[in-house]
């Protein structure tokens with residue numbers, strides 16, 4: 001059986017650490033770090049994520065400023081809201097919950113967030129810094145993956161890493177982070193022929209596509225580290241209950257992999273934690289520490 005990479009416990013540990021640090025800062029600076037979450041519409045999955053983020057803020061003593069807008073909100077209204085948050089001294093991190101309703105231009109809004117308040121690490125300046133190997137705010141999900149590897153002493157240097165999925169949210173930035181840690185990185189995606197032949201080479205295999213059971217046991221090299229970034233809600237036909245699964249056929253792959261992240265309880269909780277950490281670091285930087 002593979003070693004379980006417990007992102008939930010690691011996330012808890014990092015959040016506890018932030019929770020211990022924050023009161024001292026509040027005492028000295030007169031205010032807590034603050035995160036603003038912009039959400040548009042009432043997509044139930046987004047609403048649940050946003051609630052989680054706000055609850056996590058509250059738990060560690062960070063201020064959260066929820067900005068919830070109706071589904072028919074205009075680009076101008078949102079643009080105005082971001083401009084205000086950019087100026088707001090209480091706000092250290094700004095996040096636009098994705099996906100946005102179709103009529104809105106999400107990229108234009110992401111570009112508008114001040115790069116120093118870009119808690120999600122999706123502003124082109126921060127992505128450019130990652131590409132160049134400069135310091136900057138790193139996107140949360142890939143940063144969470146790297147934290148898991150580090151916490152479990154799974155070194156990347158010299159390893160063959162295969163990232164399946166090339167989104168700007170996960171696949172692309174994660175490939176760059178693995179490369180920065182001296183991995184030999186391959187990016188695979190929906191147009192990759194014979195995906196299994198590629199993934200079987202991986203010492204570190206990351207699935208970030210959003211397709212249940214995409215990675216089957218025959219696609220995994222024995223002993224490989226398997227990181228499952230997929231978050232898929234599926235309904236059990238018999239019970240009618242919804243549950244969360246990743247992109248990896250966990251039940252079978254767990255018998256072959258050397259280490260594996262579960263879903264839930266793997267990468268997901270780390271994403272939220274990295275968002276808090278990014279906001280805290282922006283706060284510290286702003287105060288010149």
Ligand SMILES: Nc1nc(=O)c2c([nH]1)NC[C@@H]1CN(c3ccc(C(=O)N[C@@H](CCC(=O)O)C(=O)O)cc3)C=[N+]21
Pocket residue numbers: 048049052095096097098099120140141231244263264265266267268269270271272
């Ligand atoms: N601007 C933006 N930034 C994001 O980072 C972002 C986003 N938009 N839109 C949606 C996706 C998705 N995402 C998740 C965060 C936490 C869990 C998470 O905590 N998952 C738990 C389970 C949660 C549950 O049970 O529903 C787990 O895997 O254990 C999942 C998914 C962030 N996203």
Ligand SMILES: [Mg+2]
Pocket residue numbers: 165166167189190209
């Ligand atoms: Mg893709």
